[in-house]
Amino acid sequence: MPTLDWIGKQAVVNHHREVPYRLVHCDSALSAGDPEAGNLLVQGDNLEALRALLPYYAGKVKCVYIDPPYNTGNEAWIYNDNVNSPEIKTWLGNVVGKEAEDLSRHDKWLCMMYPRLRLLREFLRDDGAIFVSIDDNEVHYLRAALDEIFGKSNFITNVVWQKSYTSNQTAKHISDTHDHILIYARSRDLFVMGKLARTEEQKATFDNWDNDPRGPWKAENLSAGKFYSAGQFAIVGPDGREFLPPKNRYWRMNQETYEEWLADGRITFGKAGTGRPMLKKFLSEMKDELTPNTWWNHEEAGSNKVASTQLKEIFPGDDVFSTPKPVSLIQRILTLGTAPDDLILDSFAGSGTTGHAVLEQNKQDGGNRKFILVEMEDAIARDVTAERLRRVIKGYNKGGEAAKSVEGLGGGFRFCRLGMPLFDEFGDVAAEVTFPDLAAHIFFSETGVPIPQKAKGEFLGVFQDRAVYLLFDAAHAETPREAAGNVLTPDRLDALPAPPEPFEGQRVIYAEGCTVSKDRLKSAGAVFKQIPYQIDGV
Numbered sequence: 001m002p003t004l005d006w007i008g009k010q011a012v013v014n015h016h017r018e019v020p021y022r023l024v025h026c027d028s029a030l031s032a033g034d035p036e037a038g039n040l041l042v043q044g045d046n047l048e049a050l051r052a053l054l055p056y057y058a059g060k061v062k063c064v065y066i067d068p069p070y071n072t073g074n075e076a077w078i079y080n081d082n083v084n085s086p087e088i089k090t091w092l093g094n095v096v097g098k099e100a101e102d103l104s105r106h107d108k109w110l111c112m113m114y115p116r117l118r119l120l121r122e123f124l125r126d127d128g129a130i131f132v133s134i135d136d137n138e139v140h141y142l143r144a145a146l147d148e149i150f151g152k153s154n155f156i157t158n159v160v161w162q163k164s165y166t167s168n169q170t171a172k173h174i175s176d177t178h179d180h181i182l183i184y185a186r187s188r189d190l191f192v193m194g195k196l197a198r199t200e201e202q203k204a205t206f207d208n209w210d211n212d213p214r215g216p217w218k219a220e221n222l223s224a225g226k227f228y229s230a231g232q233f234a235i236v237g238p239d240g241r242e243f244l245p246p247k248n249r250y251w252r253m254n255q256e257t258y259e260e261w262l263a264d265g266r267i268t269f270g271k272a273g274t275g276r277p278m279l280k281k282f283l284s285e286m287k288d289e290l291t292p293n294t295w296w297n298h299e300e301a302g303s304n305k306v307a308s309t310q311l312k313e314i315f316p317g318d319d320v321f322s323t324p325k326p327v328s329l330i331q332r333i334l335t336l337g338t339a340p341d342d343l344i345l346d347s348f349a350g351s352g353t354t355g356h357a358v359l360e361q362n363k364q365d366g367g368n369r370k371f372i373l374v375e376m377e378d379a380i381a382r383d384v385t386a387e388r389l390r391r392v393i394k395g396y397n398k399g400g401e402a403a404k405s406v407e408g409l410g411g412g413f414r415f416c417r418l419g420m421p422l423f424d425e426f427g428d429v430a431a432e433v434t435f436p437d438l439a440a441h442i443f444f445s446e447t448g449v450p451i452p453q454k455a456k457g458e459f460l461g462v463f464q465d466r467a468v469y470l471l472f473d474a475a476h477a478e479t480p481r482e483a484a485g486n487v488l489t490p491d492r493l494d495a496l497p498a499p500p501e502p503f504e505g506q507r508v509i510y511a512e513g514c515t516v517s518k519d520r521l522k523s524a525g526a527v528f529k530q531i532p533y534q535i536d537g538v
C-alpha cells in the first residue's frame, strides 16, 4: 500500500503518547448559563487539551468535527494559518528537534496534525465518525494521513461543500468555490449515516393538479432496466393507445399489480390523458428521510458569506473572526453524524460555530447533545468563542440590516484552562493533584476507559476483569506515607471494599508503597502497583 512520508514523521507518529497529562481548571467568570449542562470550552493547545480530556472522554464522543488551519500560507488571517504560531513553532522545535528548521509548510502542517488526529480517534465511540473540513492545499495529504490513522477501509466519503456561490473574477486560473469534508468512521460497519429531511423546496416539486385526496404527488417512471419477464405486457391508455416498455426496459410490475394501481388512481397519463403511463408517488406516503449525497450546495448547507453574516449579527460592528463556518453546515453534520443525546468534539473551535450549532440543533429537535470545544488562542477563546456562546445561550441583539433581539437558546458551558502536568519533572505526582484527578488518570491508564464516576473513595470501579483501587492522600507531602494512608498494608488490604458482585477478576491496587507479601497478595486475588512508577503516561 502506498504510504505517506514527510520530514519529521518519525518524531511525531507516536508523540501523542508522550504528551503530559495536565489538570483542567474551570473558570466560572468566563463560563455562562447552566454550568451543569455538560458542555466545555477549553482554552489551550489541543494536543495538550485532548490528552488532558482523554481520561474522562475516551471512547465517548459520537462525532468529531474539526476545521483545522488549511495551511494556505496566508499570513493575514487572525489566527496563523501556516502553522507558524509561536506555540506550534515551539512545539515543533521541541518535538521534531533540529530537523524542524528544514521543514516545508506541508511537513510542518502534517507534524502538527498527525498526533492530534491520533488522539481524536481515541475519543470516538465505536460507532462514531470524524468530519474534517479542508481545502485543496492539504486535502491529499490529509486523506493519506487519515487513511493511515483510521484505516483506509473506514473512509466514508469526501463531501464537496459549495462554500461560495460567486466566482472570483481575479482568480489566476480558476475560482475556488468549494471545500472538502472528509468523513472517516471509527468502524465503517458500525457507523450509521443519518438521513436528511426533505426541504420545503424539494416538497414544492410535488404537485396535485388532479386534486387527489391523498395530496401532492410526483410522476415516476414505470419502467426499469432490470430484466423482468412479467413486465413485458402492453398498457392501454385512456385514448386507446398501447404502450410497451421502452427498448431494453421492462415494466417494474406485473399486469395484476398494474390493474390494482390503475383502479386505485395511481397511474397517470398526463393532464391531457394522452401521455405515457407513469406512477403517482404521493408525498404523504413517502418517508420524510433522504439519503444524503456528496454535493452540499450553499442553499442547504450555507456558505462562507452566510457564516460571516451570522457572526456579524452576533457581534454587531466588530470583525471578530475571519473564517467561521455557517451554523447550517455544522447542523447538517450533526444531523448525519449524531443522535439527540450524543457528545460532539471540535478541537479547532475558532468562533465556536460547532457549539452554536449543537445548541441550535437541540432547540430544533428537543435533543440534549453536548459539546467539547478547544481553542488555542487565548484572545479568541475568551472574546470570541466564549462570548459567542454566552450571547447565543442568553440571547442578543442582532445587528445588521434586520436588527432585532434574538431569543437565547438556553443551556450553558464551562470555560476551562489547562493546569500543570499531573506528574512533575521527577515523575512524582504534582502537589496540586487532587484524589479525583489522580483517580481518573489511574483508572484510565489501567483500563483504557474513563472512570465510571468521580472517585470518592479508594474503590474506583471495575472494567472487565479488573477492579481498580487507589490509596492516595493528596496531603501526603507533609506526612509519612504510611500515616497518610498511602501504603498498602495487610490491614488495609483486608479492609478494602469488595467490588460489586458478580466479580471474578483481579483487584489492582495503586499506592505509594506495599508491606503485604507477594503470596498474601496472590491469595487475595490482588496486584500492587506503585505510584508513580507503574502508572502509564508518567
Ligand SMILES: C[S@@+](CC[C@H](N)C(=O)[O-])C[C@H]1O[C@@H](n2cnc3c(N)ncnc32)[C@H](O)[C@@H]1O
Residues within 6 Å of the ligand: 044, 045, 046, 047, 067, 068, 069, 070, 079, 080, 321, 323, 324, 325, 326, 347, 348, 349, 350, 351, 352, 353, 354, 374, 375, 376, 377, 380
Ligand atoms: C479555521 S479556524 C476554525 C473556525 C471554526 N470552525 C468556526 O466556525 O469558527 C481554526 C481555529 O483553530 C485554532 N487552532 C489552531 N491550532 C490550534 C491548536 N493547536 N489547538 C487549538 N486550536 C488551534 C485557531 O486559533 C483557529 O481559531
